[in-house]
Amino acid sequence: MKVTVVGGGVIGITTAWYLAERGHEVTVLERAASMADETSHANGGLLHASHAEPWNSPGVLWDLLRWIGRENSPLLLRPHALPGLMRWGLGFLRYSRRRHHEHSLRVNAALAVYSLERLRALRAETGLRYDDAQNGILKVFNDQATLDAAAEASRHMDEVGVRYRLLDPAATVELDPAYADAADQLAGAIYYPEDESGDACLFTQRLAELARERHGVHLVNNCTVEGWRTEGGRIVAARTAQGEMTGDAWVLATGSYTPQLARPLGLRVPIYPVKGYSVTIHAPDWAGAPRIPLIDDERKVVLSVLGGRVRMAGTAEFTGYDLSLRKARCDNVLNNVLATFPGLRDHIAPETREDWCGLRPMSMDGPPIVGETAVPNLYLNSGTGHLGWTFACGVSHLLAQRLSGETPGLDMAPLAPDRYR
Ligand SMILES: Cc1cc2nc3c(=O)[nH]c(=O)nc-3n(C[C@H](O)[C@H](O)[C@H](O)COP(=O)(O)OP(=O)(O)OC[C@H]3O[C@@H](n4cnc5c(N)ncnc54)[C@H](O)[C@@H]3O)c2cc1C
Numbered sequence: 001m002k003v004t005v006v007g008g009g010v011i012g013i014t015t016a017w018y019l020a021e022r023g024h025e026v027t028v029l030e031r032a033a034s035m036a037d038e039t040s041h042a043n044g045g046l047l048h049a050s051h052a053e054p055w056n057s058p059g060v061l062w063d064l065l066r067w068i069g070r071e072n073s074p075l076l077l078r079p080h081a082l083p084g085l086m087r088w089g090l091g092f093l094r095y096s097r098r099r100h101h102e103h104s105l106r107v108n109a110a111l112a113v114y115s116l117e118r119l120r121a122l123r124a125e126t127g128l129r130y131d132d133a134q135n136g137i138l139k140v141f142n143d144q145a146t147l148d149a150a151a152e153a154s155r156h157m158d159e160v161g162v163r164y165r166l167l168d169p170a171a172t173v174e175l176d177p178a179y180a181d182a183a184d185q186l187a188g189a190i191y192y193p194e195d196e197s198g199d200a201c202l203f204t205q206r207l208a209e210l211a212r213e214r215h216g217v218h219l220v221n222n223c224t225v226e227g228w229r230t231e232g233g234r235i236v237a238a239r240t241a242q243g244e245m246t247g248d249a250w251v252l253a254t255g256s257y258t259p260q261l262a263r264p265l266g267l268r269v270p271i272y273p274v275k276g277y278s279v280t281i282h283a284p285d286w287a288g289a290p291r292i293p294l295i296d297d298e299r300k301v302v303l304s305v306l307g308g309r310v311r312m313a314g315t316a317e318f319t320g321y322d323l324s325l326r327k328a329r330c331d332n333v334l335n336n337v338l339a340t341f342p343g344l345r346d347h348i349a350p351e352t353r354e355d356w357c358g359l360r361p362m363s364m365d366g367p368p369i370v371g372e373t374a375v376p377n378l379y380l381n382s383g384t385g386h387l388g389w390t391f392a393c394g395v396s397h398l399l400a401q402r403l404s405g406e407t408p409g410l411d412m413a414p415l416a417p418d419r420y421r
Contacts, residue, residue, distance in 0.1 A: 002024070009040035009204065011255070014395075015251050033222055052387065053105050053108070054365065055362070078322075085318060092364050110410065126207075135293070142186060169189075181342050266375075274359065278333065281353055296336065300314050302314060368388075372416075
């Protein structure tokens with residue numbers, strides 16, 4: 001079958017890979033000059049089943065109200081975004097009820113475990129490297145109550161295969177001495193030994209090349225899909241500046257822009273762009289660099305070491321499709337990391353510091369939106385939110401199985417696009 005994938009981020013390229021591996025003739029249409037140019041470009045680098053909790057946790061409304069207008073808060077709602085946010089936002093709050101939230105947590109955790117298995121298999125099969133590391137992840141806590149709540153969530157996730165170990169401050173430093181400077185402030189930490197890290201952009205670009213070389217995937221850059229031509233309710237072609245592109249089946253892997261592309265086809269896809277920032281420091285000589293990546297749940301920042309680079313990421317801003325890069329928000333991310341690793345300060349050089357921002361394609365309830373739609377030959381693979389790098393191999397493998405008539409390796413019902421009806 002001729003399958004056309006729209007979007008060349010980590011989700012689109014993994015989709016193309018698994019489809020081509022199954023013998024389909026695959027084309028990827030990407031509007032940017034290179035693959036992984038948008039949200040997959042400089043994310044936190046963590047493959048974290050441990051972080052499967054959807055962001056609409058039961059207290060989220062209070063957090064949003066408490067932090068409104070506060071530039072240094074990890075979660076920021078900009079008033080100008082409110083009109084465009086109403087419908088999605090109400091759903092986001094509705095799904096924050098404990099019952100929904102626990103369901104979404106289990107769906108995400110099981111999917112993340114499956115995804116990491118697929119990634120390991122892909123790495124073993126291809127030998128692909130992407131500044132990756134398999135050292136687990138440490139979640140640190142300064143507050144006992146937050147640690148207790150995270151331990152409770154970890155117990156739920158353990159039931160679907162996310163392993164963890166509770167550590168006191170001394171055991172944390174014993175596991176990775178790089179955390180010694182923070183030991184005095186720590187209430188404790190949780191270690192997730194099976195989590196990983198790596199550069200999503202490098203992975204996507206290298207996998208795209210491999211897909212072209214090994215499976216003949218046709219990669220088309222500078223190609224924006226502007227609209228559709230349909231016949232009898234099916235998509236026949238996409239209209240682009242390079243002319244019409246055809247396909248028997250279509251996959252939208254267009255991240256935060258999926259709602260715009262689906263709407264002319266009569267589909268409403270509940271995805272909202274949640275903006276985040278990252279800072280990358282080139283620090284190949286940082287002797288005190290952690291071996292184990294960091295998630296600081298209270299300060300809402302993460303850190304990973306990608307080869308000789310240190311990547312820090314965080315903040316969630318509800319501000320529509322605004323991609324302006326605010327240095328103050330990047331400084332916040334950096335300062336929140338320096339609280340744990342003060343030694344990094346000596347390695348910050350303005351000429352090598354790279355600030356970045358991107359839009360997380362956040363679904364209304366938490367799990368991604370994957371599977372067939374009411375348009376018979378259109379499939380969605382989107383809505384991966386803060387977990388797109390973690391989920392990439394899993395969601396794409398499942399979708400490729402489904403499209404090829406195989407039984408998917410995991411129940412896809414909780415991911416189905418029509419689950420909101
Ligand atoms: C600050 C930050 C930190 C993050 N950290 C992590 C992390 O540590 N771990 C993790 O698992 N996840 C993380 N994420 C989330 C993860 O990066 C995303 O979920 C993931 O990159 C989404 O991938 P995607 O392929 O769906 O979207 P994208 O990478 O945005 O790809 C979509 C592609 O579609 C293309 N496109 C859109 N419209 C059209 C059109 N009309 N025609 C043609 N092409 C089009 C775009 O150009 C784009 O390349 C983070 C996100 C952010 C913002």
